[in-house]
Amino acid sequence: MSASTDASPARRGRPGYDRDQVLAVAVTLFNEQGYDATSVADLASRLGLTKSALYHHFDSKEQLLALALDEALDGLEGVLDQPEASIGDPAERLGAVLRGAVLVLVDKLPYVTLLLRVRGNSDVERAALERRRAFDHRVTALVTEAQRAGQVRADVDGAVTTRLVFGMVNSIVEWYRPGGAVDRERLAHDVVAVALDGMRTR
Amino acid sequence: MSASTDASPARRGRPGYDRDQVLAVAVTLFNEQGYDATSVADLASRLGLTKSALYHHFDSKEQLLALALDEALDGLEGVLDQPEASIGDPAERLGAVLRGAVLVLVDKLPYVTLLLRVRGNSDVERAALERRRAFDHRVTALVTEAQRAGQVRADVDGAVTTRLVFGMVNSIVEWYRPGGAVDRERLAHDVVAVALDGMRTR
DNA sequence: ATATTACCTGATCGATCGTTCAGTAATGTC
């Protein structure tokens, strides 16, 4: 993702996995079994390598986790920094942020999935939770602004509304699979529709 | 929860923890750190006992997990079996199920939290996932029925709507804490309001 | 007082954990 995902620009050295490929497989395994339940031996087995070979690509199992969480957090924070999040009235900006969050979630599905399961068991995990909290605060501020503008219901607390709606968005990682029945644009549209207007017919 | 949670009906033998007390502490730890990241030594330390003392109360660490997951699943299935889930039009029944699910989730918070984090790493976990799927199917059938009755929007797939709305409900375990700013009745009301009518003002 | 029941300790087991290290293998560049 950070390095070249191009064809094959004549890599030097013995052929094999590079760091990003190992990371991608690791994140898949972490999501299948959980980070703690996944051993380095599991990862080596899935790649067809020995355990020690992996330590050529990274310093520790935890470093893999840190790299993956950064990937997810960079994407989410990018949603709030994109121009659509700053232009228009609060309701329009809120819709853009919801839509952007869904798209990032789908495009970086394994990384965001991993992020959403972090519980704070280590310094790496706690740092990721801190960045998530900062993201939530910025979104809550946007919801509160939309409430003051009369565009979001004020009979429910803004922080609660934010948590519920982002709970809905985040839950997508539990079932969405690319290539399935729902494409990313359709999903983003549906989420914004249900979040803003509810499931009931008017 | 299954045994006597009454006052103290004169228990015989040396005083100490009983099985349900050990289970409650275990579930708390599983939720704090994750099931796999929690060792039997962690649990013993939290209780002020030795590891071997714990095996007087249960056969294996996994049995604790199974007991906890049953507690959560019994509660959720009870929501669909209560009378309110069968009387009235589909929209009313759907509202009752949503409300019931929120209340079970709050009342059995630690157990449901644990259930929602299960990934299928063992037979016990896979059996729990199977029961969850059956629950989801019953709810989806209710949503589909409400769509046919014209009471739920038909421009979004019923299964997607169900997943999104229950994603919202389930996400409550990530932040709700009893005794906090929001009480259980208020939360149930807010969830039903946002799920059915959305966050936007009309 | 004593038997019964329940609860707990300390030592230990084999398996698996993440990690290290010294050496080997295969490629592109010159």
Place this chain on the structure above:
DNA sequence: GACATTACTGAACGATCGATCAGGTAATAT
């Protein structure tokens, strides 16, 4: 063909994992 670069093996490490077992302690019922 020498050389730098990249990728990997096999054996071992201390630590921790879930679990077992034989024995010890403290309350209640009779």
